[in-house]
Each structure stands twice: as C-alpha cells, then as structure tokens.
Amino acid sequence: MEDTIVFIDAGFLSKLSKHFGKGKYLIYDLFELSKGIAKKQNSFCKKTFYYTAPPFISSKPTPIETKKKKGYDNFVEKLSKNKDFIIREGRCQRLKIDGKFIYKQKGVDSLAVIDLVNVTIDYPNIKRIILIASDSDFVPVIDSLKKRGVKTILYTYYEKGRKATFSTSNELIKSVHKYVLLEKEDFTICPIKKEKKK
Helix, strand or coil: CCCEEEEEEEEHHHHHHHHHCCCCCCCHHHHHHHHHHHHHHHHEEEEEEEEEECCCCCCCCCCHHHHHHHHHHHHHHHHHHHCCCCEEEEEEEEEEEEEEEEEEEEEHHHHHHHHHHCHHHHHHCCCEEEEEECCCCHHHHHHHHHCCCCCCEEEECCCCCCCCCCCCCCCHHHHHCEECCHHHHHHHHCCCCCCCCC
C-alpha cells in the first residue's frame, strides 16, 4: 500500500457536509475520513493537512462570536492531539455588502499551495497525493507536482444545472491524475468515537 498525504480545504468540506446533511452539518471524524478516502485509493494516509480559518472576532466580541470562537478552539485542540493531523490557519475577513455582513476566508489557499509545493522536499518518497477541494487556484501547483513525478487524486463534488450549489472547475479536473466525487457515505462511515471515561 502506497503512502499518501491528504490535503483538505475545510471551507469546501464544511459546505458539502451541510449540503449532505440537508442544512445540518454532518458529524464525523476528520482523520478517519482521510484514512478512508486514502484506503479507497489503495493508499495509506501518512499525514493530513487541514486548511481553515478561525471565526471572525470583532474588537468588542458579541456573545455569538465568543461562543463560536470557544467551539472552534475546542475543535482545534482535539484535532491537534493527533500528530499526523496538521492544521493550517488563515484568517476570516468580514465585509459589508448591501447592508449585510459577508464572511470570507483569507490566506487559506495560499497556505495550501505552499505546502503542496514543498511536498517533494518535505516528503520525497510521496508520489501520490489526495486533494479534497474544488478551487481552480490549485491547477498551477498540481501541474508543477506532475512534472516532479507526483500524481494528484482529486476528491470533489459538483452538480449539473444553472442553479447548482456546487461546481468544480473543468481546468482543475483536467489537471489531476484522477478525480472522484465525494458521497454522503464517505462522511457517515466515519463516526466520532466517544472517549471512554477513566
């Protein structure tokens, strides 16, 4: 079984989880998801890189912001206990458009691109990676890895039709060695195991 590294765009995965949960986020074990997807590709998940951003906190945090930040911190703390699960954090930007606040992650894709570029340096024995994403920004680095003998397997999701919630760039799909559409079952077969009380 060949070693691989899994790279996860948290924003994309979170949105897809909510979609599959019909408005409610699915509850699942992230690292087990990575291992399961790798296993489907006859690979062993050596490391998982997870790209996310903390929730927005204003200069005078509201109770909701404080609650979200506490939940996020607990989430990150649990994930950080696994030495093979690496969290990369960008930041959350708040914009006011037409009187409504819009929140966007910033710097997250850049962090992912840096790590992907360094795969051949940091993990010279890795010849196959798995990317869970839908963004065409990854095309140049995938092409670069291809030239260095590293194949990229893309796990993504898209729907057909003008009103589709999800779309994936054709350029991204063309750039990878292989692509696979994520399914709800990929999440549901990875339940979070409750820790036994000592």
